Amino acid sequence: MTGPQQEKIRQTLDDANLQLAIYSATGRLMSHRQAVVAPEVLPDYQELRTQAHLVKQHAIENLDHYLEQFESQVVARGGKVIYARDGGEVVEFLLDLAKKMGARLMVKSKSMTTEEIDLNERLERHGVEPVETDLGEYIVQLARERPYHIVAPALHKTRYDVADLFSQKLGVERETEIEKQTKIARSVLRQKFLAADIGISGANFLVADSGAVVVVTNEGNGRMTTTLPRVHVAVAGIEKVIPRAQDLAVFLKLLGRSATGQPLTVYTSFLAGPRREGEIDGPEEFYVVLLDNGRTRLLADREKRQSLYCIRCGACLNHCPVYRKVGGHSYPWVYGGPIGAIITPQYLGVTHDPWLPFASSLCGACEEVCPVKIEIPKLLLALRSEVIKVKAREGQSRLERLGFRAWAWAMRRPRIYEMLGFMGSALLGGGEGWIRRVPKLLNHGPLAAWLSQRDLPRLPARSFRQLWRARRKAGEN
Amino acid sequence: MAMVDVLERVGWQVDFPEQQTCCGQPALNTGYRDEARTVARHFLTVFRDAEYIVVPSGSCASMIAHHYAELFQSEPEWLALAHRLEPRIWEFSKFLLEVARVEDVGARLERVATFHDSCHGLRDLGIKEGPRRLLARVRGLSLREMDAAEECCGFGGTFSVKFPEISGGMARTKIDSIQRTGADLVVGIDASCLLQIQGALSRAGLPVGTMHLAEVLACR
Numbered sequence: 001m002t003g004p005q006q007e008k009i010r011q012t013l014d015d016a017n018l019q020l021a022i023y024s025a026t027g028r029l030m031s032h033r034q035a036v037v038a039p040e041v042l043p044d045y046q047e048l049r050t051q052a053h054l055v056k057q058h059a060i061e062n063l064d065h066y067l068e069q070f071e072s073q074v075v076a077r078g079g080k081v082i083y084a085r086d087g088g089e090v091v092e093f094l095l096d097l098a099k100k101m102g103a104r105l106m107v108k109s110k111s112m113t114t115e116e117i118d119l120n121e122r123l124e125r126h127g128v129e130p131v132e133t134d135l136g137e138y139i140v141q142l143a144r145e146r147p148y149h150i151v152a153p154a155l156h157k158t159r160y161d162v163a164d165l166f167s168q169k170l171g172v173e174r175e176t177e178i179e180k181q182t183k184i185a186r187s188v189l190r191q192k193f194l195a196a197d198i199g200i201s202g203a204n205f206l207v208a209d210s211g212a213v214v215v216v217t218n219e220g221n222g223r224m225t226t227t228l229p230r231v232h233v234a235v236a237g238i239e240k241v242i243p244r245a246q247d248l249a250v251f252l253k254l255l256g257r258s259a260t261g262q263p264l265t266v267y268t269s270f271l272a273g274p275r276r277e278g279e280i281d282g283p284e285e286f287y288v289v290l291l292d293n294g295r296t297r298l299l300a301d302r303e304k305r306q307s308l309y310c311i312r313c314g315a316c317l318n319h320c321p322v323y324r325k326v327g328g329h330s331y332p333w334v335y336g337g338p339i340g341a342i343i344t345p346q347y348l349g350v351t352h353d354p355w356l357p358f359a360s361s362l363c364g365a366c367e368e369v370c371p372v373k374i375e376i377p378k379l380l381l382a383l384r385s386e387v388i389k390v391k392a393r394e395g396q397s398r399l400e401r402l403g404f405r406a407w408a409w410a411m412r413r414p415r416i417y418e419m420l421g422f423m424g425s426a427l428l429g430g431g432e433g434w435i436r437r438v439p440k441l442l443n444h445g446p447l448a449a450w451l452s453q454r455d456l457p458r459l460p461a462r463s464f465r466q467l468w469r470a471r472r473k474a475g476e477n
Numbered sequence: 478m479a480m481v482d483v484l485e486r487v488g489w490q491v492d493f494p495e496q497q498t499c500c501g502q503p504a505l506n507t508g509y510r511d512e513a514r515t516v517a518r519h520f521l522t523v524f525r526d527a528e529y530i531v532v533p534s535g536s537c538a539s540m541i542a543h544h545y546a547e548l549f550q551s552e553p554e555w556l557a558l559a560h561r562l563e564p565r566i567w568e569f570s571k572f573l574l575e576v577a578r579v580e581d582v583g584a585r586l587e588r589v590a591t592f593h594d595s596c597h598g599l600r601d602l603g604i605k606e607g608p609r610r611l612l613a614r615v616r617g618l619s620l621r622e623m624d625a626a627e628e629c630c631g632f633g634g635t636f637s638v639k640f641p642e643i644s645g646g647m648a649r650t651k652i653d654s655i656q657r658t659g660a661d662l663v664v665g666i667d668a669s670c671l672l673q674i675q676g677a678l679s680r681a682g683l684p685v686g687t688m689h690l691a692e693v694l695a696c697r
Binding site: 355364434 | 508646
């Protein structure tokens, strides 16, 4: 691993305050989740996970069918569906729309999909002002940063950081009380809601049988984004489609619980089509932009397409001991944590950040809490093997490859295996106790890496094989 | 040798095929599937006739029982052999409780201990209460739970040397949790986790030791 990520990882590990912020925030989310999925509270939790997995599997295996059904339902309700191959096509559509309406301001509710295509920066470049309205997203937008976490974008910011940020960017007096900070954001954002012509949301689910976009939020900003402006545009990945409205009974139970430990998120909006006659709210125009951006490439891989089941709850991040150490900005793309580690190489190619699938102890905590049962460790292993194949083709990591080949050769030869033990013992010194450092000549590669953090035990004076033989001999006599 | 002692003490005859080496997990976990297969074939050949294969590691047991089948998907003969061996693979604590059906092996050890759940034992093999039940029967031993017993120690095979700072950070989080229990001993079912934990304890100069479950049960 090289470059900015390595630097970011070091910085994060060395920043005691940041470590504490990550640990306490993710720890809170973990214990909140635990409290609402415990068997005494939700006895059918495991069955729900299985069901969610199967529904997603079915939807992804029949994606073409459900996307068509979704589209025809949206159209029947007076909305429009736009297929976008990549971020460029989303921007193009939005700019055309803005031009047609003479719009300069767009409000947004939280959406990782639009982060994925750098929508804000691209709109700004064309003179359109996008404003995030989820408090956490608003904070990271003001700081011109990427979300730190799928669910909690400003997880890394303390209220003192926010106080500085608000006073700098909004010209208000420095305010460290969270409630008052919320009030400041609210008064700014209310004006934006009222002035915006277009509201952009993401989608948690697209319901094929009813043409509904389902958006869950905790702050109510999603509702205002989708109902106050004249036009509502939902930008969603194609994998968000589920077959039936009744499937939501499973997913809504799991999503809030897995994400924040809430039995149900505070606001669950079902948005289907523009305002109809006699309705008191809703937009005049309703669009759903269905984004591919590499998803069909994932779909082509039978084993790894399960990555598309993800409902972006963020539970795997909270439970990942690696994420909890390195934080959300150490990952190369907008998606961090275990889910990021499996989808980034698939979206961007395994050569983009070849180290990423290796940055895991394979502890499996992610898979254990995944509400749709994505086999993350298994996919990490598959990606590792792909990286090694590419490296072999390109003649990289020669020494490591040679090492493993030699190792495999030795492991088929018990005598040599035994000799390696003696050699190690002779080189490092056998007997009792722990090694803190070794002579410079030996201090390279994996040994040096190990000793940079931990001590190493000396090898026992007598090997297991020697003891075993002695014991058998004694038994015979 | 501790595992042999305990198994013999509860009445089992133990053999150690000297041809054995490794299960191949390091290669699989580093992405070298061909090399992993080579070593796995050796394992399967050496152990093909064993009645019960008792493994003093949750991680190795999980590799053999879960990952061999995946490795040999397109090699039907080896796949069949892997499947035949699967039900004969037993992690040590599981073997004692479910095959030998003993909880009290007559051990004695005057220490205050805390138990570390190994990830693969816990999540792949469902080993959670078993070792604690065995430890509860050790005379003189008092067991205290860590607040983060299930959190990974950070070893992760080659992860520990590919990402030493992250791995080391995880180990330090683990030993913080160990220290909060006040225990002077960490017990586990995987030598690799214990290597990581003891390595970090030793580096931090803390007077806390580590022992494999088998070593504890061998004490009397």
